Amino acid sequence: MIHQHDNAVGALGYLGFGVASQAAWTDHAALLGLMSAAAGPDGSTRYRIDEHAWRFALHDDPTDDFLYAGFECGSAEHFDAVVRRIQDAGITIERDAALAATRGVMELARCVDPDGLAIELYYGPRLVPEVPFRSPQPLTGFVTGDQGLGHIIVNTSDVAASTAFYTSVLGMRLSDRILFEAAPGIVIPLTFLHCNDRHHSIAIAPAMPGGKRIHHVMLEVPGIDDVGLAIDRFMKAGTEITATLGRHSNDRMLSFYVRTPSGFEVEYGCEGIAVGGPDWSVGTHAAISVWGHHRARI
Ligand SMILES: [Fe+2]
Structure with missing residues (x-):
């Protein structure tokens, strides 16, 4: 049973990282059992762990650090309610149609946490169950859903x-x-x-x-x-x-x-x-x- 809270984010949906060595990550991702996905329109290397089109994006970036986290908000109505909740708290949050297209989601809004970490709220991620998840390792899948x-x-x-x-x-x-x-x-x-x-x-x-x-x-x-x-x-x-x-x-x-x-x-x-x-x-x-x-x- 899912206990989703009112006007709250629903799940950690995707992560973006800036990496200095894509080559090193290629080997590491394979050891983790991640599945290669189609590259992002922003040039990022993407990986799958389930039926979502991607869950991890690696961007060329010498910082070798976390760049952004995406949180799912279920539906358009839920997304609007979460955005309103954030605005009501006095936090600057901006809807970004171009970024939504890049991330492959229907709508997206972006804010930052107190440390400046980029937090993206969205709904409607791209799902590709027609291309079943297949790990490069002897692994049936990851626990997500x-x-x-x-x-x-x-x-x-x-x-x-x-x-x-x-x-x-x-x-x-x-x-x-x-x-x-x-x-x-x-x-x-x-x-x-x-x-x-x-x-x-x-x-x-x-x-x-x-x-x-x-x-x-x-x-x-x-x-x-x-x-x-x-x-x-x-x-x-x-x-x-x-x-x-x-x-x-x-x-x-x-x-x-x-x-x-x-x-x-x-x-x-x-x-x-x-x-x-x-x-x-x-x-x-x-x-x-x-x-x-x-x-x-x-
Ligand atoms: Fe942990």
């Missing part, structure tokens, strides 16, 4: 401002928090927000000096063998595994983390729990993981 493509962790300079934007302005709801003691006396707050049954579509972390705009993107696969086979692929390729296999404390995701060619990470996991609708009780955790997720460095 109403839960969207996965989740991202954004690094923010102001946790309170960022949390207020994604909740009060975009309408997302608090799932829980992790107050993680990285070193004695140094507590890092992680705030997890949902906009559908996926435990979180976005989480907010304090920015670290020299860090990327996002810490990681999470992709969910159907089962533990899909996770294990991916670990084997990355180890064989010599890719840096940034966190070992582990079980997260809050969303119970069984996952590992790998370094992408752009420096930020991908979390690759299975078995994430759904948030329980209106009866969901917000919790606070002290640990990121029940077990595992060991890192050589934070």
Whole structure:
């Protein structure tokens, strides 16, 4: 059952990145099991993970960082209501027909979060079920559908401002928090927000000096063998595994983390729990993981 909130964004639909090396990403995307899609009219390299025409766009850009996130708003009426909600909050948001055409959606509006991250709201994405998703790996598919493509962790300079934007302005709801003691006396707050049954579509972390705009993107696969086979692929390729296999404390995701060619990470996991609708009780955790997720460095 989907618990979509009134006048709120519905799902994380697509992501754009600026990458310094498309060649390095070609190999990395194949290891992740992404399917090549038709190039974007803007020249971006695009990838599929399901029946959507694309979910990831890679643009030539030496910053090697996150560029934009698209959130689905279901229908024209829902989209209008979300845009109104954002305007009513005093946030500048602009409808952009040319960008909608580039992204392959019916209508689109763009605003920025408190850190200047580009947030795009849209409805009517292009779907291509007539060209079934086929991974280059022995993988049946990714867990997407109403839960969207996965989740991202954004690094923010102001946790309170960022949390207020994604909740009060975009309408997302608090799932829980992790107050993680990285070193004695140094507590890092992680705030997890949902906009559908996926435990979180976005989480907010304090920015670290020299860090990327996002810490990681999470992709969910159907089962533990899909996770294990991916670990084997990355180890064989010599890719840096940034966190070992582990079980997260809050969303119970069984996952590992790998370094992408752009420096930020991908979390690759299975078995994430759904948030329980209106009866969901917000919790606070002290640990990121029940077990595992060991890192050589934070
Ligand atoms: Fe994650």
